[in-house]
Amino acid sequence: MSARGPVAAGPATASAPLLEARGLTKHFPVRKTRLAPRGAVVHAVDDVSLALPAGSVTAIVGESGSGKSTLAKLLARLIRPTSGQLLLDGGDIPPTSRVRRSYARQVQLVLQDPFSSLNPVHDVRYHLARPLKVHRLAGQGGDLDQSVADLLERVALLPAAQFAAKYPHELSGGQRQRVAIARALAVAPRILLADEPVSMLDVSIRLGVLNLLADLRERDGLAIAYVTHDIASARYLADVIAVMYAGQIVESGPAGSVTDQPAHPYTQLLLSAAPDPDRAQAPALRGRGAPPNLVTPPAGCRFHPRCPHAMRICADTPPAMTQVAAGHASACWLHAPDLDRLQRSPLAPGDPHISGAGERAAPPPPPAPEPGKET
Numbered sequence: 001m002s003a004r005g006p007v008a009a010g011p012a013t014a015s016a017p018l019l020e021a022r023g024l025t026k027h028f029p030v031r032k033t034r035l036a037p038r039g040a041v042v043h044a045v046d047d048v049s050l051a052l053p054a055g056s057v058t059a060i061v062g063e064s065g066s067g068k069s070t071l072a073k074l075l076a077r078l079i080r081p082t083s084g085q086l087l088l089d090g091g092d093i094p095p096t097s098r099v100r101r102s103y104a105r106q107v108q109l110v111l112q113d114p115f116s117s118l119n120p121v122h123d124v125r126y127h128l129a130r131p132l133k134v135h136r137l138a139g140q141g142g143d144l145d146q147s148v149a150d151l152l153e154r155v156a157l158l159p160a161a162q163f164a165a166k167y168p169h170e171l172s173g174g175q176r177q178r179v180a181i182a183r184a185l186a187v188a189p190r191i192l193l194a195d196e197p198v199s200m201l202d203v204s205i206r207l208g209v210l211n212l213l214a215d216l217r218e219r220d221g222l223a224i225a226y227v228t229h230d231i232a233s234a235r236y237l238a239d240v241i242a243v244m245y246a247g248q249i250v251e252s253g254p255a256g257s258v259t260d261q262p263a264h265p266y267t268q269l270l271l272s273a274a275p276d277p278d279r280a281q282a283p284a285l286r287g288r289g290a291p292p293n294l295v296t297p298p299a300g301c302r303f304h305p306r307c308p309h310a311m312r313i314c315a316d317t318p319p320a321m322t323q324v325a326a327g328h329a330s331a332c333w334l335h336a337p338d339l340d341r342l343q344r345s346p347l348a349p350g351d352p353h354i355s356g357a358g359e360r361a362a363p364p365p366p367p368a369p370e371p372g373k374e375t
């Protein structure tokens, strides 16, 4: 278990996690520039612990650049962690090629952009038949056609024969994303990592894809990680929400508890910025600063340069995860009852103790070439 503690489990997470991350960290090396000294790294993901139980959707929510996709790639083992551990069914994952292949089959990643994830020169049948053949999950001819039809039926692309013959350009964005999900399902995964699966889709068809993910959780018992910047869709779909800020999880718990009683000021910021047709006034926290530069993240609580409640202690000492309700935890000094007066003294804008504020305005340094391809 990491120093920051695991993501709290919600009510639907009674079963043991299929996949668990413990203290996952990814630091990307960057080239030396005026702003980035030799040996500088991007702190993309820092000490993240997370559990994905069967039959449950865990939303990973945060602003652009908070490390969501990097975390999804770490969970999919597409990139190697700087440190930390992944456990499948509670056990270590031995570094053999057989285990690597089996892991790649069991843990599937669906990407944000259904336009680029499908090859325009091949029809839907080709996209779905290929993984079935590669993993020897269907025979040839009629057997293969039936398996393709079954997959299309599972993602509600009917009549299946008609959709199997279509090319990507003949499909709507939502239909393309359904094909991408069907392709992931072809290898009978147990864990689905969906990285912003609806953010590029028209608002009118997003709900259909979210409902499809909900079906896969209920019908097939998949463990799903739903990566999104949209906390409103997370509230709709997820059982558990983990909120990420600047590479760290700052709040987690049952979706209803996190969205109805957000404990962390950053979650409050996200919720205040979420669309709400019933709200008469503009969100009070919207526009309050920008995420930090992750080459030199702020000391202490990484949110302190933007936080309306920031105190002296927040600028130099990172807060630990503290339980605030059943299964609901938040990393914030506001939950510590025993701070002294100096530690509690407010940080005003421009206070010399504030670190890392406004550095986002500088262009991020380019990544350093990494030796070899990561697996």
Ligand SMILES: Nc1ncnc2c1ncn2[C@@H]1O[C@H](COP(=O)(O)OP(=O)(O)OP(=O)(O)O)[C@@H](O)[C@H]1O
Binding pocket: 028, 029, 042, 043, 044, 062, 063, 064, 065, 066, 067, 068, 069, 070, 071, 229, 294, 364, 366, 367, 368
């Ligand atoms: N290969 C890389 N080399 C260097 N830095 C990287 C690399 N990949 C990601 N980063 C940096 O890591 C940080 C987290 O990026 P990531 O893509 O994980 O964020 P995100 O939350 O998915 O953002 P978005 O919502 O825009 O997709 C960013 O500062 C990004 O610039």
Ligand code: SF4
Binding pocket: 264, 265, 266, 301, 302, 303, 304, 305, 307, 308, 309, 310, 311, 314, 319, 331, 332, 333, 334
């Ligand atoms: S620890 Fe301090 S700066 Fe961070 S969210 Fe809490 S009050 Fe704000």
Ligand SMILES: [Mg+2]
Binding pocket: 068, 069, 070
């Ligand atoms: Mg991303």
